[in-house]
Amino acid sequence: MADPTSDSTAMAIDEATRRRVIAAVAQAMFDHVEELTALDQAIGDGDHGLNMKRGFEAVMADIDTHAAKPLPEALSGIGMALVMKVGGASGPLYGTLLMTLGKQLPAEPTRAELVSAFGAAIEAVKARGKSDFGQKTMLDVLGPVHAALRDGGDLDTTADKAADATVPLKAIRGRASFLGDRSIGHMDPGARSSALMIHAITNVLETPA
Amino acid sequence: MADPTSDSTAMAIDEATRRRVIAAVAQAMFDHVEELTALDQAIGDGDHGLNMKRGFEAVMADIDTHAAKPLPEALSGIGMALVMKVGGASGPLYGTLLMTLGKQLPAEPTRAELVSAFGAAIEAVKARGKSDFGQKTMLDVLGPVHAALRDGGDLDTTADKAADATVPLKAIRGRASFLGDRSIGHMDPGARSSALMIHAITNVLETPA
Amino acid sequence: MKKFMNGPDTILAESLDGFVAAHDDIVAMGEDRKFVRRATLSPGKVALISGGGSGHEPLHAGFVGHGMLDAACPGQVFTSPTPDQMIAAADAVDGGAGVLFIVKNYEGDVMNFEMAAEMADREILTVIIDDDVAVETSTFSTGRRGVAGTMVVEKIVGAAAEEGRGLADLKALGDKVNAATRSMGVALSSCIVPAAGTPTFTLDDDEMEMGVGIHGEPGRRRVKLEPADAIAEEIVTAIAAEMGASGDALLLVNGFGGTPLMELYLMYHAARARLESRGFRVTRSLVGNFVTSLEMAGCSITVTGLDAETTALWDAPVQSAAFRQGM
Amino acid sequence: MKKFMNGPDTILAESLDGFVAAHDDIVAMGEDRKFVRRATLSPGKVALISGGGSGHEPLHAGFVGHGMLDAACPGQVFTSPTPDQMIAAADAVDGGAGVLFIVKNYEGDVMNFEMAAEMADREILTVIIDDDVAVETSTFSTGRRGVAGTMVVEKIVGAAAEEGRGLADLKALGDKVNAATRSMGVALSSCIVPAAGTPTFTLDDDEMEMGVGIHGEPGRRRVKLEPADAIAEEIVTAIAAEMGASGDALLLVNGFGGTPLMELYLMYHAARARLESRGFRVTRSLVGNFVTSLEMAGCSITVTGLDAETTALWDAPVQSAAFRQGM
Ligand SMILES: Nc1ncnc2c1ncn2[C@@H]1O[C@H](COP(=O)(O)OP(=O)(O)O)[C@@H](O)[C@H]1O
Ligand SMILES: Nc1ncnc2c1ncn2[C@@H]1O[C@H](COP(=O)(O)OP(=O)(O)O)[C@@H](O)[C@H]1O
Ligand SMILES: [Mg+2]
Ligand SMILES: [Mg+2]
Ligand SMILES: [Mg+2]
Ligand SMILES: [Mg+2]
Structure with a gap:
């Protein structure tokens, strides 16, 4: 999710990064x-x-192991750690997201490969969650961020706007769906955590070490 | 507990009273x-x-029966009703008080007989409660009222003062005794209910029908 | 006050009716709801009758059944039942071998059961339960209160009655188990007597009532909330100080009604470690809401010293609404 | 927040340790506290594994034992367990006849159990419980929640597994019992997730949450507190509307943790009358705190339509920490 100059330039994300x-x-x-x-x-x-x-406490406990691995294995390992430690809905979903990214990405992906892998990961989340865009979930941030990545838009503002845009939605998936209309008027927590992750990632990749 | 002119004049308390x-x-x-x-x-x-x-709801439900009976039987009947309906500590104690009064009093007692029967009833309460004066209970009103009755003192002010005087006492009997020193500073509920009964009785006996 | 009820005057009757209907394989209602008795009586055995104020459910009616009580007399909330109830219960369940009253040591209960024993025309003995070490007997002439240890006595004596033991024997056993039993409780919140409508006491957000009774009576002292380990330490220390020798023990962690099982098991964990470090061997255990104070949050810890006889009786089958094993 | 704990991070582990220690005749702890399993396994039978977020005690670990579950996987409070837990549990208790997962219908639970089933290398089928009629399926694509009906399925399928029935057969039975089961709850107060420290929701002194979930999720609507009869009427009406024909039924009145038994039996009384007036025959009953929400005050009513098969299975012996009969 860096800002590679062209679709076909491979990004090397080193261990320190x-x-x-x-x-x-x-x-x-x-x-x-x-x-x-x-x-x-x-x-x-x-x-x-x-x-x-x-x-993420579990992830941090093993940060040396994770960071030492090539990008795909690192993503899979972190995804598996989330699956095994988070529980709830967000664990399998974020875990599936990262594990799918890890499976799809080469060690030094091009931007096109990143866009494609991210798209596949979002589809895997949908399959796992039996969910889709517009249902007031993390997907409503991941989808727009994926589009912005593909189209060269700004990931941070996209993520924030997308999280904000979950406020007026009525939840169709997740626990919030039990509330029906009463879910309207609140930001989806998973949308917010997705936006926070995007910020953290772009911040590192845009800041020199 | 009227105000008979001499110790040896028998009091007639009629059904209406x-x-x-x-x-x-x-x-x-x-x-x-x-x-x-x-x-x-x-x-x-x-x-x-x-x-x-x-x-007293149970007593009132049978007020015709109670009032129709001669004084001793009326007292016993009311005492038994309290025993069978109140429960807790106050039921057996007030019940014992009235049942003993009923057993001791003739139908038209003299003042001396009243004093003596009331004394016996108080002793019965002590026996039932394994209690004594000064332990922050109803006895601390009943005792002084008994003395006032015997000595011609004012029953109402005696009862109120006696109830007030339970405030600084440390409870040795009753649930309040579980509090130890923390029982100090509060009026004993049974002392207060005893004082209230005394007021009600004197009020009727001193007011013409 | 938030309660599931139609009104304070009918809460007890409606609840009792529900209880008997839900457990009609085990219990039956006595006339005028004066008592709850076993659906099926065993003639020839000593009849065990207990009772007390309501609001401590499942105590006592929940312990009516084979291996425990023959009848239970429910008083109004936190108010002793009246002698007519015990007399009617004794009339219904005395199988000719006499009646044992099991009574918690509150003056109200003691006096009402005493009047019943005097007025009933039959052989009755009484075991008084006074297990609450929160009450320091040196200072309080009323003596200790009877709290959660009551169910331990009811279980063990109930099993012995089932074996056909005689009245005097059962009375002696009850006294023995009571003497081997110590309890102390702590409250995190008050309870609300339905007819009163307001909390019996109030605690600040960071306070607890140490040594509370099962009617929301204030306890030894009101102190700042502490970690579970510190609470267990204080209670176990108080209990152990009043026990004879350490040895085999039953550990009962009893909820007061408003505390979730998760916390009760945590307290059990903390209490057990502290008992064992004092040389007790926890050979029998029970955790749950057995002797409650309406919706009060809090718990009590009860320890009963066990020997071979009482261990075997504890293990004997029992089939009541609230305690069932082996049948 | 007032809880018996030493800290939110250790509450679950300490409570589980206490649970297993208190019931070591019935259960044993799995490695790393990933699951609680029967102390003694029966090889050759299908293994029943359930689990879910903690805070619903005694569900699920309290139902591990002969006649019910073989293992239970406790998640963090109100958070589904993770797949490694279910995999470890299956490894420990699968006796060669396959594994049946019993899962409450929350996306978190469903997804975690699903991942476990995919990752575990063994024969696994899953029954999803969705008994909560408070959730109107027409509007919510997630479907109904699984609530107190879960224990009914665990009991009935557990008894059938004990008879040696096969995996597919048990899955079909579980689906059948689930389909015959409807529940709805109401809360009078909120619960407090230990790690969060503040109430999940707040109700005014005169409000209740009708249709609340077992995690303090808001329900159908927040309304003024009503008499018990009116509450029972609304819930029974909602349940009956979603049941097929009336007939023999199990009536379970389940407390959420902070409501005393006295009120639960009163609600049972009110609900039973209303079911019977609609033609149901309440032939089996259960009242108590079985599927709770920490200290939440409130209750749920569950009705399961029974036939001869499920009635007999309900009556079969069971020996778990929280539900015991016939042994
Ligand atoms: N089916 C689903 N598909 C996509 N995202 C979902 C789904 N269900 C839940 N989520 C996301 O997960 C978030 C909730 O995560 P979390 O609170 O950790 O789990 P739980 O709901 O099990 O307590 C929601 O805010 C939502 O963004
Ligand atoms: N042993 C006793 N002797 C005399 N009076 C007593 C005794 N115990 C309690 N009382 C009286 O009874 C009163 C309490 O009555 P009540 O509240 O009706 O019963 P309970 O304490 O059982 O709830 C006390 O305030 C006290 O005056
Ligand atoms: Mg959540
Ligand atoms: Mg009182
Ligand atoms: Mg009382
Ligand atoms: Mg959760």
Whole structure:
């Protein structure tokens, strides 16, 4: 998710950068535990912040191992760690996202390969969640970010706008769907955590070490 | 507990008066349910007002029967009704008080007989409660009222003062005793209900029908 | 006050009717709802009758059944039942071998059962339960309160009654188990007596009532909430100080009604470690809401010293609404 | 937040340790506390594994034992367990006849169990429980939630597994019982997730949440508190509307953790009368705290239509920590 100059230039993300990305994403989750939990209390069961924290604590415990691996294996390993530690809905979904990315990506992907792998990962999330765009979930951030990546849009503003855009939606998937119309007017917690991850990743990749 | 002119004049308490006394005592309990309950919440289990209300509702349901009987039988009958309806500590104690009075009194007692029967009833309460004066219970009103009756003192002010005097006592009997020093500073609920009954009785006996 | 009820005057009757209907294979209602008795009586055995104020459910009616009580007399909420109830219960379940009353040590209960025993025309003995070490007997002439240890006595004596033992024997056994039993409780919130409508006491958000009774009576002292380990330490220390020698023990962690099982098992974990470090061997265990105080949050810890006799009786089959094993 | 705990991070582990220690005649702890399993396995029978977020105790670990589950996987509070837990549990208890997962219909649970089934190298079928009529399926594509009916399925399918029935047969039975089961709940107060520390929702002193879920998820609507009869009427009406023909039924009144038994039996009384007036015959009953939401005050009503087969299976012996009969 860097900003490669052309579709066909392969990106090399070295071990130090991999480590910084992992740490930045984890830190973003740790810094927003309360916010995510509050969002989930409003329309879910109030654990999303804690779930993400628990998952990324496990990831951080093994950061050396993860960062040392080539990009695909690193992504798969982190995805598997999330699956095995988060629980809830977000664990299998983020885990599936990352594991699919890991399966689809070469070690040094081109931008086109990244776009395609990200698209496949989103499809895998949909399949796992029996869900689709517009249902007030993390997909409503992942989808627009995927489009922005493909079309060269700004990932950060896209992610924020997309998270904000979940507010007026009525939830069709996730615990919030039990609320029906009462889910309207609240941001989806998974959309927010997705946006936070995007910020953390772009921030590292755009900042020199 | 009227104000007979001499120790040896027999008092006739007719059916109408008996009815008025019963109704007045019951009404006093009904009017002070919340106060008695609040006192019992402070140092007991919060049911004294309700217990007395339940007992006197049962008495009132049979007021015709009770009032029609001669004084001793009326007292015994009311005592038995309280025993069978109040439960808790106050039921057996007030029941024992009245049943003993009923057993000891002739139909038209002299003042001396009244004093003596009341003394015996207080002893019966002590035996039933394994209790004595100065332990922050109803006995601390009944005792002083008995003395005032014997010595010609004013029953109402004696009862009120005696109830007030339970405030600084440390409870040695009753649920309040579980509080130890924390029972100090509160009026004993049973002392208050005793004082209320005394007021109701004197009020009827001093007021012409 | 938020309760599932139609009104404070009918809550008890409607609840009892529900209880008997839900468990009609085990219990039957006595006349005028004065008592709940076993659906099927065993003639010839000593009849065990207990009772007390309502609001401690499943105590006592939940323990009526084979291997425990023959009848239970429910009083109004937190108010002892009246003698007519015990007399009617004894009339219904005495199979000719006499009646044992099991009574928690509150003056109201003691006096009402005492009057019943005097007024009933039959052979009755009474075991008084006073297991609550929160009440320091040196200072309180009323003596200790009877709390969760009551169900331990009901279980063990109930099993012995099933074996056909005699009245005096059962009374002695009850006294023995009571003497081997110590409890103490702590509350995190108050309860609300339905007819009163307001909390019996109030605790700040960071306070607990240490040594609370099962009617929301204030306890030893009101202190700041502490970690579970510190609470268990204080309670186990108080209990162990009042037990004779350490040895085999039953550990009962009893919820007061408003505390989830997750926390009760955590307290069990904390209490057990502390008992074992004092030389007790926890050979029997029970965790749950058995002797409650309406919706009060909190729990009590009960330890009963066991010997071979009482262990075997604890293990004997029982089939009541709230406690069932072996049948 | 007032809870018996030493800290939100250890509450689950300490509670599980206490649970297993208290019931070591019935259960044993799996490696790394990933699951709780029967102390003694029966080789050759289909293994029943359930699990879900913690905070619903005694569900699920309290139902591990002869006649019900073989293992239960406890997640964090209100968070589905992770696939490694289910895989480890299956490895431990699969006796060669295959594994049946019993899963409440929450996306988290469904997805985690699904991933476990994909990753585990063995024969696994899954029954999804979705008994909560508070969720109107016409509007919610996620479908109904699984609530207290889960324990009914666990009991009935557990008894059938004990008889030696095959995996496909048990899956069909589970689906049948689920299809015959309907529930709805109401909350009078919120619960507090230990790690969150604040109530999941707040109700005014005169409000209740009708149709609440077992994680404190808001329900159908927030309304003024009503008398028990009116509450029972609304719930029974909602349930009956979604049942097929009336007939023999199991009535389960389940407390959410903070409501005393007295009120649960009163609700049972109110619900039973309303079911019977609609032609149901309440032939089996259960009242208590079985599928809870931490300390939430409230209850749910569950009705399962019974036939001769499911009635007999309901009556079969069971010996778990939280549900015991006939052994
Ligand atoms: N079926 C689904 N498809 C996509 N995303 C989902 C789905 N279900 C839930 N989510 C996402 O997961 C988030 C909730 O995660 P979390 O609170 O950790 O899990 P749980 O809901 O099990 O408690 C929601 O905010 C939503 O973004
Ligand atoms: N042993 C006793 N002797 C004399 N009076 C007592 C004794 N125990 C309790 N009382 C009286 O009874 C009152 C409490 O009555 P009540 O609240 O109705 O019963 P309970 O304490 O069983 O709830 C006390 O305030 C006290 O006056
Ligand atoms: Mg959540
Ligand atoms: Mg009282
Ligand atoms: Mg009382
Ligand atoms: Mg969750």
